[in-house]
Amino acid sequence: MELALEARGLRKCYTAAPAVRDVTFGLHAGEVLGCLGANGAGKSTIVKMLTGLSEPTSGQVLWFGASIHQDLVAYRRRLGYVPEEPELYSYLSGWEYLEMVGTLRGMERAKMAKKIDALLALFSLAPHRHSSIGSYSKGMRQRILLIAALLHDPEILILDEPLSGLDVVSAMIVKSLIKTLGERGKAIFYCSHVLEVVEKVCSHVMILRKGKVIAYAPTAEVHRMVGQASLEQAFVHLVADRDAEQTASEIVQVMSTGAT
Amino acid sequence: MELAKRHWERLSHGPFLRLVRHCVDRIFSGGESTEPGELDLSIATLLALLATPGAFVSLFCMDHYGSLLLFLRGQAIDFDPYTASSSDEYFFIVLAMVVAGAAAVWKWDRLLPDRRDYANLAPLPIASSRIFLANLAALSVLAVVLSLDVNAVPSFLFPLVVCALQTSHVFGVFLATHTLTIVAASAFGFLAVFALLGILMALLPYRAFRKASLYARCGIVFVLMALLTTSVSVPRKMEHLRNVSRAWAYLPPPAWFLGLCQTLRGQRGPAMTSLGGAAIVGLLCALALSLAAYSLCYARCFAQSAETMANLPAGRAARASVVFRLLDPLLLRSAFQRACYYFAFRTIFRSEEQAFALGGFLSLGIVIALQTLLPAMNNRPSPTMSGAIPSAGMLSVPLIVGFFLIVGLWSVCAIPAPLRANWVFRFHVNSRSRECAPLGRKIILTFVVPALAIVCLPMYSHFWGWRLGVVHTALVAMWCVLLTEGLLVGFRKIPFTCSLPKFKSHVIVSVLLLVLGYFAFTSVTATVESWALADPLWFVLFAPVVLGVSVALYKWRRGMAENDRRILFEEQSITVVEVLNLNS
Numbered sequence: 001m002e003l004a005l006e007a008r009g010l011r012k013c014y015t016a017a018p019a020v021r022d023v024t025f026g027l028h029a030g031e032v033l034g035c036l037g038a039n040g041a042g043k044s045t046i047v048k049m050l051t052g053l054s055e056p057t058s059g060q061v062l063w064f065g066a067s068i069h070q071d072l073v074a075y076r077r078r079l080g081y082v083p084e085e086p087e088l089y090s091y092l093s094g095w096e097y098l099e100m101v102g103t104l105r106g107m108e109r110a111k112m113a114k115k116i117d118a119l120l121a122l123f124s125l126a127p128h129r130h131s132s133i134g135s136y137s138k139g140m141r142q143r144i145l146l147i148a149a150l151l152h153d154p155e156i157l158i159l160d161e162p163l164s165g166l167d168v169v170s171a172m173i174v175k176s177l178i179k180t181l182g183e184r185g186k187a188i189f190y191c192s193h194v195l196e197v198v199e200k201v202c203s204h205v206m207i208l209r210k211g212k213v214i215a216y217a218p219t220a221e222v223h224r225m226v227g228q229a230s231l232e233q234a235f236v237h238l239v240a241d242r243d244a245e246q247t248a249s250e251i252v253q254v255m256s257t258g259a260t
Numbered sequence: 261m262e263l264a265k266r267h268w269e270r271l272s273h274g275p276f277l278r279l280v281r282h283c284v285d286r287i288f289s290g291g292e293s294t295e296p297g298e299l300d301l302s303i304a305t306l307l308a309l310l311a312t313p314g315a316f317v318s319l320f321c322m323d324h325y326g327s328l329l330l331f332l333r334g335q336a337i338d339f340d341p342y343t344a345s346s347s348d349e350y351f352f353i354v355l356a357m358v359v360a361g362a363a364a365v366w367k368w369d370r371l372l373p374d375r376r377d378y379a380n381l382a383p384l385p386i387a388s389s390r391i392f393l394a395n396l397a398a399l400s401v402l403a404v405v406l407s408l409d410v411n412a413v414p415s416f417l418f419p420l421v422v423c424a425l426q427t428s429h430v431f432g433v434f435l436a437t438h439t440l441t442i443v444a445a446s447a448f449g450f451l452a453v454f455a456l457l458g459i460l461m462a463l464l465p466y467r468a469f470r471k472a473s474l475y476a477r478c479g480i481v482f483v484l485m486a487l488l489t490t491s492v493s494v495p496r497k498m499e500h501l502r503n504v505s506r507a508w509a510y511l512p513p514p515a516w517f518l519g520l521c522q523t524l525r526g527q528r529g530p531a532m533t534s535l536g537g538a539a540i541v542g543l544l545c546a547l548a549l550s551l552a553a554y555s556l557c558y559a560r561c562f563a564q565s566a567e568t569m570a571n572l573p574a575g576r577a578a579r580a581s582v583v584f585r586l587l588d589p590l591l592l593r594s595a596f597q598r599a600c601y602y603f604a605f606r607t608i609f610r611s612e613e614q615a616f617a618l619g620g621f622l623s624l625g626i627v628i629a630l631q632t633l634l635p636a637m638n639n640r641p642s643p644t645m646s647g648a649i650p651s652a653g654m655l656s657v658p659l660i661v662g663f664f665l666i667v668g669l670w671s672v673c674a675i676p677a678p679l680r681a682n683w684v685f686r687f688h689v690n691s692r693s694r695e696c697a698p699l700g701r702k703i704i705l706t707f708v709v710p711a712l713a714i715v716c717l718p719m720y721s722h723f724w725g726w727r728l729g730v731v732h733t734a735l736v737a738m739w740c741v742l743l744t745e746g747l748l749v750g751f752r753k754i755p756f757t758c759s760l761p762k763f764k765s766h767v768i769v770s771v772l773l774l775v776l777g778y779f780a781f782t783s784v785t786a787t788v789e790s791w792a793l794a795d796p797l798w799f800v801l802f803a804p805v806v807l808g809v810s811v812a813l814y815k816w817r818r819g820m821a822e823n824d825r826r827i828l829f830e831e832q833s834i835t836v837v838e839v840l841n842l843n844s
Binding site: 051053072073076081083085087088089090091092096099100101103104105106107109132148 | 588595596598599600602603606607610611677678680681683684685686687688689690
């Protein structure tokens with residue numbers, strides 16, 4: 001089966017040191033690929049290259065075998081994207097923002113309006129649909145971003161920390177949603193720090209360290225590869241430079257005595 | 261001494277002064293909306309900018325009072341400095357008041373602690389009264405610094421220029437009275453604006469205040485511009501009211517301060533005494549009102565932020581969507597244009613920065629239009645204007661407003677709404693789309709032409725008959741279209757989504773072109789139109805002009821390289837030297 005999304009030897013340099021080095025992976029329809037890594041590991045840089053918002057220094061991103069830059073518009077038409085930070089126009093209402101996104105995507109007005117209303121209701125935002133986004137909490141902004149990404153029923157979804165700021169119920173809904181969308185044949189690239197969520201919803205996992213892929217396999221296999229019982233232990237084994245417990249006790253010591 | 265030093269050390273490193281410093285910082289910079297690519301000036305830059313107008317105007321006064329220049333012109337060198345300089349003194353008072361008022365309008369949102377301050381400061385172990393006092397101290401610092409900064413150069417330079425040949429006593433009196441008056445005028449300007457802000461905030465619910473504050477700021481800008489533009493005519497009016505005991509009621513606040521200045525210099529009389537008194541009372545009232553309003557809105561808005569933050573306003577469905585639906589089939593045929601047009605429309609009306617900037621342009625346009633209209637009305641040919649031909653000045657009124665509105669919209673489109681949010685356009689829009697200029701044209705023309713037509717058509721039809729009304733409205737619309745087309749050559753931005761333009765090498769040329777364009781657009785067209793109304797043969801002249809300009813613009817646009825048509829999201833400065841990487 002042809003890969004829905006593929007990264008081949010991606011490399012990105014902002015300064016002399018590369019932020020991302022030789023990242024290669026593939027994503028079939030129906031797969032959910034979880035991308036894990038510590039802060040600064042290069043997750044968001046990869047996301048930006050996958051969405052075409054930033055061009056790789058070398059390597060390429062392929063969409064059904066063709067470079068996304070051959071027809072970026074057609075690619076984005078079939079792509080849904082939730083960015084890491086909910087940067088929205090605060091003076092627009094939630095409804096207006098979604099209407100703008102839907103219109104930019106060329107959706108038919110009546111159908112779009114119905115979809116927006118229905119999705120706003122399902123994400124518990126209907127009572128606030130005409131309030132300005134400036135008055136929304138972070139979780140509400142995140143839900144708006146999720147709706148904007150799902151509005152046009154995309155084939156590929158790129159989600160960068162989609163659960164950030166969500167309450168427990170909304171987070172549970174989104175986790176189930178990602179699983180269901182994967183089962184329905186969507187290709188999903190999911191970036192997160194929450195290991196247990198990645199373990200639950202992702203069919204494959206890719207772990208990054210300092211811009212490089214250090215593990216890339218089906219989720220169950222990653223445990224086996226590093227001989228750890230859970231993904232969290234496997235991640236710590238692969239990525240952590242320091243012992244968490246020791247660092248914690250050092251922090252407590254500094255708090256009380258002022259020195260380690 | 262040692263004790264005082266230690267006490268000062270303890271105080272300066274204590275929480276209260278740190279809080280005052282925080283309040284000063286948040287007023288001068290550190291706005292929530294500040295982000296890379298947006299305009300945020302440092303304290304030093306801001307103070308330098310505010311001090312500049314006074315310094316320049318003082319230097320220009322050399323032309324009036326320079327003894328060598330007066331001698332070469334054959335004018336009298338031994339003039340009375342107090343009476344001879346009164347019109348320039350008035351201008352300095354206006355300038356001090358306007359600059360201080362404008363600074364208060366500019367920093368309007370940062371003068372009072374807001375919800376973000378509440379979120380950050382309220383959990384800390386600081387008494388609410390200390391936050392209140394710290395911000396009050398910061399405001400006082402701001403008022404004093406502004407007053408001193410705006411007037412620092414003219415305080416010395418203006419007396420020096422005027423009293424170059426006078427005795428040291430005259431110079432001393434002139435210097436002291438001038439400095440006192442302009443500092444007081446600055447303080448009045450700042451406090452009056454602040455009092456209005458406080459009253460609005462204290463009286464209105466939060467959402468209503470947000471809306472009203474925008475209109476209030478535009479209104480203040482209008483008043484400040486009116487003060488500036490009338491700074492020549494008011495001193496003349498003061499001469500007529502020299503013996504009126506209640507002169508303050510007929511004159512604007514800067515005249516009160518001129519009265520105070522002249523009274524202090526011993527130039528007494530019923531008008532001057534009345535004006536001087538009004539200045540002192542006005543300043544005290546502004547101070548009292550500011551303090552009262554500040555206390556009220558601190559108690560109401562800041563101290564109760566927890567309650568107001570918990571209640572999310574429900575909002576209302578937009579009424580504009582009905583109008584938008586009508587525009588869709590008529591004007592906005594592509595998805596790109598629909599989405600971006602609505603976005604631009606909402607940004608103009610809701611985003612304070614953009615609305616405020618446009619309000620400034622519109623205010624300036626209205627002030628200049630009124631100044632053109634009033635003398636033109638006084639010189640009208642007959643008591644009943646119907647049948648007569650309006651003068652060029654009368655015809656130019658809608659053109660002046662139109663010019664400022666079009667240039668204002670064009671400029672405002674370059675101010676980004678939160679730049680970090682433009683990813684949504686970068687992500688969804690085809691950067692090769694060539695619809696930016698048509699979009700800009702539709703935004704400007706749907707905004708300007710109907711508004712002008714609604715005012716212009718009935719007004720001119722009422723005074724000069726419906727034929728002239730229709731002809732003039734059509735011509736105004738035609739000139740507006742041409743100006744818009746000219747401004748939009750090479751326009752390749754989605755309004756409000758691109759970073760601020762860097763200062764380019766041709767900025768002076770652009771400003772000069774705009775000034776020349778203003779005279780061509782308002783004076784030349786109106787003059788030719790008045791000739792054409794007298795002799796319709798002149799109308800023939802319009803056809804080749806319009807055709808020529810249209811063809812030139814069309815050819816210019818066609819000749820642009822493909823790369824110059826891509827949508828811009830970041831303004832990049834033109835690199836003088838480009839390094840060619842020939843090794844790779």
